[in-house]
Amino acid sequence: MDNKLNSGYRYLFGPVPSRRLGISLGVDLLPSKTCTLDCIYCECGRTENLTLDIKEYVPVEKVKSELKDFLSLGPRIDFVTFSGSGEPTLHKQIGDLIRFLKCEYPDYLVAVLTNGTLLYDPEVRTRVLDADVVKVSLDAGSVENFIRINRPHKDLEISKIIDGLIGFRKIYSNQLWVEVFIVKGLNDNDIELKKIKDILKLVRPDRVHLNTIDRPGTETWIEPVEESFLTSVAGYLHNAQVVHRPDAAGKISGKDLREYIISTVKRRPCTAEDISRVLNINENDTKRHLDKLCENGEITKISMPRGVFYFVKSEKE
Ligand code: SF4
Incomplete structure (x- = not known):
């Protein structure tokens, strides 16, 4: 994966700064x-394996071993987040992993970023019940837009998915968030937005986030809606929030960039290459900012075989 650090880990990536989840280990x-x-807007490219098969896609013991290795160092992260190259609830042992994290590393919050399509299945619901945050997607209120935007597996039905979300809310007492991805010309019309609003009323999420395309998606023809439009939809849907991505190329600058760099190296020593991948900015620019922060005494650096690592000295030292 692009945002994986040169950490030698196969199943962990980041940590990445996220406005919604703080510093998040993927x-x-x-x-x-x-x-x-x-x-159509997926940033991971086309789905090669469009499936409803729930199984152990990657060895759960190896994932636990990487988590132990990383978390036993006590990194200053906020969330451990199940996300990445597809739908995490397709993994049969996601519940074991959540329980493992909650028992062994209770200081860290756990989030599951899911498209919510399998939450009609009582076993899948039970598996994610212990997560602190479950964020699901809801981009369509009609079958037509569900097919156009989400291009689902042939056996998925939107009505069943909506019933699954409503049923999940009834048994899930932690934070349920819904993300609505708005695509210009598809789900940005009054009729579709009214349908989405009606579904949200039934699901009763704790938060609604609105998003639009701001980096290359799977299909190049899709267009973002204006920020002002997102803001007006946020008002219409009541208490919805517009997602501003902290890690979008070219969008972090000045004070924000300084804060993101400091908060990233505070949690874990990183090379300039690590930071540039996490923040999606040019490596030379990253190095310039890091050296400036070193000159100001805000961070420090050390040469290691893998390169120069930047970090923040603990206040106790
Ligand atoms: S749900 Fe959609 S956006 Fe998320 S990984 Fe699958 S295809 Fe990509």
């Missing part, structure tokens, strides 16, 4: 790219 439970949907 866990990728699927081979690229395995999903129940093939969304």
